[in-house]
Amino acid sequence: MDLSSIFEMVVLSSAMGSMVAVLILGVKWLLKSKLSAFWQYYIWFLLVIRLVVPMGFETPLSKLNVIVPAAQKVHIDQNSPEINSSQPASSMKVKNNSSEVQSQEKGSVQEVNSHGFNYYFNVAGIIWAAVAVLSAAIILFVNFLFTLKINRESWCKDMDTVKLLERCKSRMNISRFIPIVYDTHVGVPSLLGVVKPQILISPDLLNNISYEEKKYIFLHELAHFKRKDIFVSWIMLFLGIINWFNPVILFALHRMREDSEISCDAYVLSYLGKNEYRRYGETIIDFVKFISNSRKIPGSIGIARGKSNMKRRMTMIKNFKNKPQKWWVILAFALISVFIMGMTNLPGKTVISANEKNDFSIRKSNIDYVNIVKKFLPQNSKIITSDKTKEEDNVLLKDLDNDGRDEIITAYRLAEETSGEDEKISILVLKEKEGNWVKVMDEPGAGIKLDAALTADLDGDGKQEVLLGRRIGGTAAQLSVYGWSNNGLDKISREDIYYSKLDVVNVQGNSRQDIAVWQHDTGEAYIVDVLKWNKGTFIQDEENYRGYFKEVVVPYYEEKVKAVPDTGFYWYYLADAQIKAGDKKDALKSIDKGLQLNTGYPSPENFNKLKEKAFK
Structure with missing residues (x-):
């Protein structure tokens, strides 16, 4: 799978994820206080699933859909008989990465602009990949350096503090070894590590807070461990990197992080008595003042992430009720609706039309390409024309290898070859390399004209095969398949197929x-x-x-x-x-x-x- 295919998948997934995010925000707004803190957070996992799973599944809603356009094609039609005037897929819209060039009665040929949609889409894909890779590299490097630093820090050996942590672990049924590591740079107490979790806390802070505050800190960080929040935070982090171009997704992930903290608070409160709720909230407020001096380390979660979410956290703590809600029927319906709509495939199209012309423009400099072609033609040969078309109408430009640059495609006939049942033509393909045009294919065969030039990934390996068709009769054409090699275009089809019309x-x-x-x-x-x-x-x-x-x-x-x-x-x-x-x-x-x-x-x-x- 090439970069442009990956980028296309990311864009489609991101667009669908945006729809899911809006739906989730709508459900949360409609239900408001009817959703518990638990569901306020976990409903966001429908978005995570939508972004992680690249393809949706079929639902009844998918009947409204058609499949995304697939291949790039050039189709040439000179003096076509009346039977070809009606295209079987004429109602289907052509996307820019699918091109058709069709000769009309006056012989004008429409061609894909050399810097059309594919070119700019490929450039956008390169920019996206560069930003994503650089961001991921920086984050992983910072996390690696910080982990090395933490591994050299000393552990807390105060027996009262260690025993308190063990009691909190026992209360939450956690048997995993989780040390308390002294670190002066984190500012607020934090949990770090998926494989080897550890609680980071400043020694000065630890020595100046009460026994009760220590308990709330430990319960909060252990709640993050119990709920696998560190692992989820890494997933959200990389989803944000992949979708860095989409503000809707970035906002949704930000809200998910905020809801994660509120849900974690609710989880801690479920282990506390009602008389402790207020003191727990006051402990969180006390740590807000340390946030400005705290370093944000990727893959770590602290008791106080930011000031913007503090009002919502305090409201939840004030109104917390540790009992099941009666809105599970509405909630289940909302979740299922969001999930089904979110996982339904994007509207797209099954096939590319063979008769859409408005996406393309006529090249003004065709005559230059005619001169280029003539340099490669054998003696006593000529570019195929008809009574209604000129040479420049039959020299076509098409990006056959998806590199953003057009190849030249044409067909010619030797002077001694005459029209008839045994008429032969040669298909010529030229490619520009380092400023010079070189011949990558020159293949003779039966036919009266070039009928189609398409690209499609036939075997799913991420590389486009080239499909070239020769018109051999009024309603019959012959299709061959070619693959790129160091020598140019080589025929890879063992036998040709015959067609009147063709779709990808x-x-x-x-x-x-x-x-x-x-x-x-x-x-x-x-x-x-x-x-x-x-x-x-x-x-x-x-x-x-x-x-x-x-x-x-x-x-x-x-x-x-x-x-x-x-x-x-x-x-x-x-x-x-x-x-x-x-x-x-x-x-x-x-x-x-x-x-x-x-x-x-x-x-x-x-x-x-x-x-x-x-x-x-």
């Missing part, structure tokens, strides 16, 4: 991408299949039929039967798509409609075979 599909819960192949049948009807990459060839991926057929194929044929309701083959293919989308009830209705029309094609036998599939 994301696979939910997987970093790989599939392709959807549309093969022309009759009229504007196509036989559609979803294929996955398997050891140099494509095979059916029936496990991922549902999403693509539901979001793309079914709507396509619903439009067709709406426009031409008396055409039997559209009802047939609609029923087939509905079966593959998992909607067998509607499929049976479509089959019955097709049988009633009895148009001859497909035959009633074919409709009945389809009905058998629907009943399975």
Whole structure:
């Protein structure tokens, strides 16, 4: 998985986390005092889960979603027959990391700007990674130095103090060895360490506080240990580093830390008598004056973190009631609602459209690239053109290796080669290296023009494969797959596949991408299949039929039967798509409609075979 893929996952997770954070804040505001201090804190773990788990799961709400665009593509269409004028996924919106270039009747070619969305997204990913790595390195380094320093400090050997700590541990059923370490830099008493926990306290402070205050300090720090707050604080710290660009997440994590202290106070109060609540609160207030002189050490938690949260802590202590609340039904409903909505996948799209043009602009300097291409063409060869297109319309720019710089893609024909059934073309790909253009692919083969140039991660290894298609007939094209090597682009597909139209599909819960192949049948009807990459060839991926057929194929044929309701083959293919989308009830209705029309094609036998599939 490359950096841009990781950054995309982080951005999507952060956006979804922001929604969860807002929902949590809304629930907390609605329930207000009805939520105990315990639940005020632990409801935030739904946000932590959302940020830690990169992918959501499917819920009924996910039916509103489509899957995030997957691949980058360039599609060229010169003098296409009428059958290709209607794109199967025309209702699907194209994201900037998916590009299509399509020749129009006047021959104009739309191209991806060399510094388009991908380029800036990659730059943003590099900046994000640099800030995150630097922040993490600084925090870990500071913590490492402080831990080394603490390991050289002496332990408290005052027997009365040690015995008091042991009594507090016994009261909380803690058997773990936790020493008291003298340190003059922490200011307020703190707990440090996940693996080897220790209580840090200034020797001067320890000698000038009462026995009762020592007890409250120890109970508070032991409560942090019992609740695994140090471990959670590290998780929150690194979630903040990963989402440093998102103020909503940073604010939510700040509130979670504040609620952690309030929840910890409530936990301590559950071990105290009512007559001790006030004195415990006064002890916390007494330590606030030490905060300004206290060093904030990553991975440590003190009895008084800051002054901003003090009012809320005192209010909780004043109103604390150590008994179960009666609002558990509302609470459970709220938690489940937040969890389901929070874990539902972001709205996205299954497929990239093959007919969206408004995201791209015409390059003004195409003629320069034509001259570059001509330097690499063999003698007696020419760039493929038509009656409606010029050379500059057929020299295309596309970032094929996701490095933020465009490669040049074109197709040419040798002068002695003539049009006909055996017509051949060569696909030429040029890459800029250190200011010079070099040839990375020059492959001859059957065809009349370059049909498609796409990039997609077919095997989920984080590297984009290159898919190049040659138009070999009016409605037929041939697709080959290539991979990058030190020598350039090498063909890695053992056998080619044939298609009329092509889409690239994301696979939910997987970093790989599939392709959807549309093969022309009759009229504007196509036989559609979803294929996955398997050891140099494509095979059916029936496990991922549902999403693509539901979001793309079914709507396509619903439009067709709406426009031409008396055409039997559209009802047939609609029923087939509905079966593959998992909607067998509607499929049976479509089959019955097709049988009633009895148009001859497909035959009633074919409709009945389809009905058998629907009943399975």
